[in-house]
Amino acid sequence: MMQRKKVAFIGAGNMAFAIISGLIKSGYPSELVIACNKSNQARRDELKNMGVTVNLSNRQAVEQADVIILAVKPQVMAEVCAEFANVDFSHKWVLSVAAGISVTRLENLLPTAKNIIRSMPNTPSLIGEGLSGLFAKKSVDPTACEFTESLLSSVGKCYWVESEDKLNQIIAITGSSPAYFFRFMEAMQQSAVQMGFSEQDARFLVQSVALGASKMVVENPDIPLSTLRENVTSKGGTTAQALSVFEQHNLSEIVNQAMHAAIKRAEEMEKQL
Numbered sequence: 001m002m003q004r005k006k007v008a009f010i011g012a013g014n015m016a017f018a019i020i021s022g023l024i025k026s027g028y029p030s031e032l033v034i035a036c037n038k039s040n041q042a043r044r045d046e047l048k049n050m051g052v053t054v055n056l057s058n059r060q061a062v063e064q065a066d067v068i069i070l071a072v073k074p075q076v077m078a079e080v081c082a083e084f085a086n087v088d089f090s091h092k093w094v095l096s097v098a099a100g101i102s103v104t105r106l107e108n109l110l111p112t113a114k115n116i117i118r119s120m121p122n123t124p125s126l127i128g129e130g131l132s133g134l135f136a137k138k139s140v141d142p143t144a145c146e147f148t149e150s151l152l153s154s155v156g157k158c159y160w161v162e163s164e165d166k167l168n169q170i171i172a173i174t175g176s177s178p179a180y181f182f183r184f185m186e187a188m189q190q191s192a193v194q195m196g197f198s199e200q201d202a203r204f205l206v207q208s209v210a211l212g213a214s215k216m217v218v219e220n221p222d223i224p225l226s227t228l229r230e231n232v233t234s235k236g237g238t239t240a241q242a243l244s245v246f247e248q249h250n251l252s253e254i255v256n257q258a259m260h261a262a263i264k265r266a267e268e269m270e271k272q273l
């Protein structure tokens, strides 16, 4: 059973909302959850209906909570942390989900915080299928790590990394990547629409195959991905022709470049913010 602590989400946008929803669905008492979301009244109402406390300032929320989850955009993190930088964090745990903000930067923003954990979740957390990369310095209290892991386990799987630079790689592999799959499905949908299928039918067809293919991967952990691909590819058949177009355009290299562009951006953000 997960420990019961008062948790405050600073910023309750897409990512925080996914985690809050998962937490509450998994049975975490909503009266222990505070969410601060400055500019979105509709979201605050939604959270209020879920039993979450939504009427506190960032500073009040931080003062009252045992665990602070920083979930604002990286670009506003410094400004937001300044509002509560002089609160005593020595007995509080901090979890940041922001891309490109290093632990060292967070330590500078919150000088009394000793237990800071960085995570890189993803939006499938909204449906309990998330994957969160996690990093903490060796000095962080293990009970803080355990709590964070159980919190994020309520919305999916967790994967600890040994060094912080690995977290930027996790951004490319699991944080940004739901968008890659959506982009691929969009392209397939567009092509089907050009063939004359309705948007709705094209979506139905594409999402059905995406789900089926994903399940085949998950349910056959011992079969290499290349074998699953080969099993579809009859000699001299249609799939071979389709795949040869991907090869002509060097799909592996395109994907590799895209993932490295995400990492580079995360590293740039770490320097700028």
Ligand SMILES: NC(=O)C1=CN([C@@H]2O[C@H](COP(=O)(O)OP(=O)(O)OC[C@H]3O[C@@H](n4cnc5c(N)ncnc54)[C@H](O)[C@@H]3O)[C@@H](O)[C@H]2O)C=CC1
Pocket (backbone or CB within 6 Å): 010, 011, 012, 013, 014, 015, 016, 036, 037, 038, 039, 040, 058, 071, 072, 073, 074, 076, 080, 097, 098, 099, 100, 120, 121, 122, 123, 175, 176
């Ligand atoms: N969307 C994604 O797939 C992922 C996002 N992240 C990280 O999560 C963080 C949040 O991203 P999203 O949820 O996508 O963004 P978002 O824009 O949906 O959420 C940010 C929220 O912060 C609120 N906010 C802005 N200023 C505030 C302030 N001064 N006080 C309190 N709340 C304030 C905004 O009203 C907004 O609802 C970012 O740092 C991002 O790097 C991490 C992993 C995946």
Ligand SMILES: O=C(O)[C@@H]1CCC=N1
Pocket (backbone or CB within 6 Å): 099, 171, 175, 176
């Ligand atoms: O695009 C971004 O910067 C954030 C981090 C990973 C997913 N969304």
